[in-house]
Amino acid sequence: MPQKKPDRPGAEAWLPQHLDPEALAAGIEACRGCELYRAATHGVPGEGRYDADLMLVGEQPGDQEDRQARPFVGPAGRLLARALEEAGLDPDGVYRTNAVKHFRFDPGRAGKRIHKGPSRAHIGACGPWLAAEIELVQPKGVVLLGATAGSAVFGSSFRVGASRGRELEWPEEYHTEWQPEWALATTHPSAILRSRNRDKDLAALVEDLAEARQLLAR
Numbered sequence: 001m002p003q004k005k006p007d008r009p010g011a012e013a014w015l016p017q018h019l020d021p022e023a024l025a026a027g028i029e030a031c032r033g034c035e036l037y038r039a040a041t042h043g044v045p046g047e048g049r050y051d052a053d054l055m056l057v058g059e060q061p062g063d064q065e066d067r068q069a070r071p072f073v074g075p076a077g078r079l080l081a082r083a084l085e086e087a088g089l090d091p092d093g094v095y096r097t098n099a100v101k102h103f104r105f106d107p108g109r110a111g112k113r114i115h116k117g118p119s120r121a122h123i124g125a126c127g128p129w130l131a132a133e134i135e136l137v138q139p140k141g142v143v144l145l146g147a148t149a150g151s152a153v154f155g156s157s158f159r160v161g162a163s164r165g166r167e168l169e170w171p172e173e174y175h176t177e178w179q180p181e182w183a184l185a186t187t188h189p190s191a192i193l194r195s196r197n198r199d200k201d202l203a204a205l206v207e208d209l210a211e212a213r214q215l216l217a218r
């Protein structure tokens with residue numbers, strides 16, 4: 001594990017004693033577990049059904065998510081909702097969250113904020129929030145959207161490529177009492193928005209989500 005820096009103590013100290021949706025959201029908004037809170041507007045908790053069988057984990061909030069304090073409300077979120085529907089899953093019936101709860105970006109021209117993926121240390125510092133959401137929602141299965149979500153659960157050597165679209169055993173060493181039955185890794189919808197083969201890549205995401213639906217139906 002990377003060394004903890006004094007300005008990056010990790011999220012533990014901000015975890016509420018009693019876990020409920022309001023306490024979770026307030027804790028994330030107040031969190032100073034790493035330096036990402038400084039430049040961001042809000043900490044963004046997950047959203048959706050707290051009794052969902054399926055949890056989807058993205059990377060971090062984007063520009064819109066940071067302004068609205070809600071996950072998946074921008075272009076990637078719209079694409080994800082469409083893919084869920086095409087796979088026969090109700091977008092309102094799942095719980096959606098991110099591996100890291102504050103938006104990391106570089107300043108661009110004219111006030112634009114350029115997305116910058118979280119580092120290994122940010123993923124580690126923010127890990128207690130994802131674990132808390134897993135305890136709260138107790139999902140049967142977890143879809144990991146992209147490498148950041150994958151490494152938040154399986155460790156930093158995780159790559160989506162080799163294992164995408166199929167049932168993965170939930171890692172025993174993941175530090176929650178609640179153990180989901182399975183994980184399934186797939187592409188992040190933002191990668192599809194950037195792709196030159198959008199239709200093909202979207203079809204592959206839909207196929208992977210349809211596999212998750214099959215696993216839920218078992």
Ligand code: URA
Pocket residue numbers: 058059060061062065070071072073074076077097098190
């Ligand atoms: N991308 C993510 O990973 N999460 C969001 O909430 C929005 C875009």
Ligand code: SF4
Pocket residue numbers: 010011028031032033034035036037043100101102122125126127129
């Ligand atoms: Fe806390 Fe995570 Fe935000 Fe860092 S990114 S301040 S650990 S909520």
